[in-house]
Amino acid sequence: MRGRSLWNSRRLLLLTSILLIVGIIIVDYQLDKRVSHPVNGPDVLRDLNEALDAMDYLHDSKNGRAFIRPVFEEESEVREYYWRCSIEKPKRIILPSTNHSWTTNGDFHLFSAYVDTRANSLYPRNQAVQVLAMRFRMPNATVYCNLHSEERSTVVEATVREIWQRGWDPRGDFFVPLLISCPIPRWMEGEKVSVQISSGMCASRETAISVSVPPSPRKDKKxxxxxxxxxxxxxxxxxxxxxxxxxxxxxxxxxxxxxxxxxxxxxxxxxxxxxxxxxxxxxxxxxxxxxxxxxxxxxxxxxxxxxxxxxxxxxxxxxxxxxxxxxxxxxxxxxxxxxxxxxxxxxxxxxxxxxxxxxxxxxxxxxxxxxxxxxxxxxxxxxxxxxxxxxxxxxxxxxxxxxxxxxxxxxxxxxxxxxxxxxxxxxxxxxxxxxxxxxxxxxxxxxxxxxxxxxxxxxxxxxxxxxxxxxxxxxxxxxxxxxxxxxxxxxx
The missing domain is CATH 3.90.550 (Spore Coat Polysaccharide Biosynthesis Protein SpsA; Chain A)
Structure with a gap:
């Protein structure tokens, strides 16, 4: 009788544990649906996976096998969705200011954006809009840039780089600093533009930020x-x-x-x-x-x-x-x-x-x-x-x-x-x-x-x-x- 009672206790404990885990997942799913920014919502399985991933990285780092993100980019194709996307003009364009607040586009918090005309390995035939932004956790899907000039708009795929190396701290549960590079189509070069960031291919945003053009070069070293x-x-x-x-x-x-x-x-x-x-x-x-x-x-x-x-x-x-x-x-x-x-x-x-x-x-x-x-x-x-x-x-x-x-x-x-x-x-x-x-x-x-x-x-x-x-x-x-x-x- 004693052994049978012990077996029943183990079965009961196992059943209770399974029900508890299922309950947590259901509650977590319901909460995720209710929050305005799901990326910030609780997700037990995601959090466990990220913790295990960080531990694996630390173990690999200790043994000299950790992956180090490249510090330069190979050439990337400019993917433009000019004909496929019909996006609305922004209702509000945030101009540069010395009293600086963030502009939120979905899960992305945009700080500033600049035209970059320098030759580079990523888009060797195109200028780029460089957007400085933060997001809670690194995005794990394609990111898109909505570029607007006075007359026209287009959507391009972005290249996203985290301004961080995992060797400094492999955990991901932070607001992470990002450089979002948006290639400028050749037909749009030289135009005054604003930019929006989106996780959807043809998603309109109400707010954009104006893209600054850095001052012209000077001859003397500064x-x-x-x-x-x-x-x-x-x-x-x-x-x-x-x-x-x-x-x-x-x-x-x-x-x-x-x-x-x-x-x-x-x-x-x-x-x-x-x-x-x-x-x-x-x-x-x-x-x-x-x-x-x-x-x-x-x-x-x-x-x-x-x-x-x-x-x-x-x-x-x-x-x-x-x-x-x-x-x-x-x-x-x-x-x-x-x-x-x-x-x-x-x-x-x-x-x-x-x-x-x-x-x-x-x-x-x-x-x-x-x-x-x-x-x-x-x-x-x-x-x-x-x-x-x-x-x-x-x-x-x-x-x-x-x-x-x-x-x-x-x-x-x-x-x-x-x-x-x-x-x-x-x-x-x-x-x-x-x-x-x-x-x-x-x-x-x-x-x-x-x-x-x-x-x-x-x-x-x-x-x-x-x-x-x-x-x-x-x-x-x-x-x-x-x-x-x-x-x-x-x-x-």
Missing amino acids: VAVCVKGLDFQEDLSASLIEWIEWQFLFGADTITIYVYTVSPATERVLRWYEGQGRIELIWIDLPGDDSPHIPISQSVYMKRNRQQKRRHELIPYNDCLYRHLNSHDFVLIVDIDEIVVPLEHDDWIGLLNSAESSANGRVISSISMRNVFKFPRNETFTNSDILPFYSNRIRSERASKRGDYGKSFSSTRTVATVFNHFALHRLHKNVTHTLHLPERTAVKLHYKSSCPVESRAECPDLTRNMVVDESLDRFAGKIEERVREVRKRIGL
């Missing part, structure tokens, strides 16, 4: 500095003035800064520089109705969701790349606690000319500098209030390993997307990997309040073995003069 979305409640005005002046002293032609929220004192400094025409401010928020949009809630959300924050940062970086596509030869992506210092030249232009000469004819994607940490110490000068960066005279003796925390000048002539530390997707197969400069040539000073958690194994060495940093000494007089003048004009 560097544009790009800064991710600032999200700071504290007053950064003193350090920000010095940081901005370092960028201009070393050769920045312009600085584009994206802003979530900053303190009134910090905003005052930013607005002053903007009024002088020296920097460009782009005020941004997060995509999607489900994302927090109140400043405090937004800040808490990004601090608690570090991997999502890293993905969000890539949209402003790449928007900055495309804003300066024609007008600048390089974009430099840095944070406001980082200063790239040329050690063998007086400015970045000399540094870049020398680096390109040393490439021996290779086509460069980006030029990277080694990272050197500078942590808070007691060794400061009396002018520390107006020069907080220069006054920190102590650095870690050892530079970070090549590529770790490094920052790069990325070429606007050769790359399709950029990552925080280097160029990612390239326009052609023959474009080389990142060129890493030796520490004697240039360094990136990285001012941190404490040793980063990612370097926990090296932190004892980085924080204990310190040396005097003299890399900024020869520029000290000029930077102090500049900072004092700006503070006087702002009224600080």
Whole structure:
């Protein structure tokens, strides 16, 4: 009787488990039908499959077998549905603005779009509209672009690239940054266009975004500095003035800064520089109705969701790349606690000319500098209030390993997307990997309040073995003069 009872218990447990799983699937199906964006709805089987896929990828990565997405595209056929699709003109076209909100097309949240006339391996005979967008999870079906000019419209198949490599984090349950490339039919080239994104072949959308044409080229070599979305409640005005002046002293032609929220004192400094025409401010928020949009809630959300924050940062970086596509030869992506210092030249232009000469004819994607940490110490000068960066005279003796925390000048002539530390997707197969400069040539000073958690194994060495940093000494007089003048004009 006892054995029979145990058998019955097992059968009952199995039956209960089956019924529970079926019930979850039914409820999940009903919920999926009810939500406005099914991609965001719960899906137990999908979530399980994605989790297993991420685990498999991590296992393959550990054993050196993980697939790495290509960083350049093979030629793709231009598939146009001019005759097969009858789509309506957009009822509303969103124009570029420095107060930037997202435009939602179904599951896609569009940030900006630019005409790209550069030669490339993907559409070698066509110009393209490059759309920067985010979507919850990578799309797994064909994506289409609705292109509208004043007189006519057409639909083309898009090429979608995630601005991410799975080796950095293989999980897919995030808003992912996308570059959506829409080939422009030859008969539409040169026309003012707007674009919509759709998962359906001939699906009309009410809202489109205007496609920007980057400014015309200039003859002299220029560097544009790009800064991710600032999200700071504290007053950064003193350090920000010095940081901005370092960028201009070393050769920045312009600085584009994206802003979530900053303190009134910090905003005052930013607005002053903007009024002088020296920097460009782009005020941004997060995509999607489900994302927090109140400043405090937004800040808490990004601090608690570090991997999502890293993905969000890539949209402003790449928007900055495309804003300066024609007008600048390089974009430099840095944070406001980082200063790239040329050690063998007086400015970045000399540094870049020398680096390109040393490439021996290779086509460069980006030029990277080694990272050197500078942590808070007691060794400061009396002018520390107006020069907080220069006054920190102590650095870690050892530079970070090549590529770790490094920052790069990325070429606007050769790359399709950029990552925080280097160029990612390239326009052609023959474009080389990142060129890493030796520490004697240039360094990136990285001012941190404490040793980063990612370097926990090296932190004892980085924080204990310190040396005097003299890399900024020869520029000290000029930077102090500049900072004092700006503070006087702002009224600080």
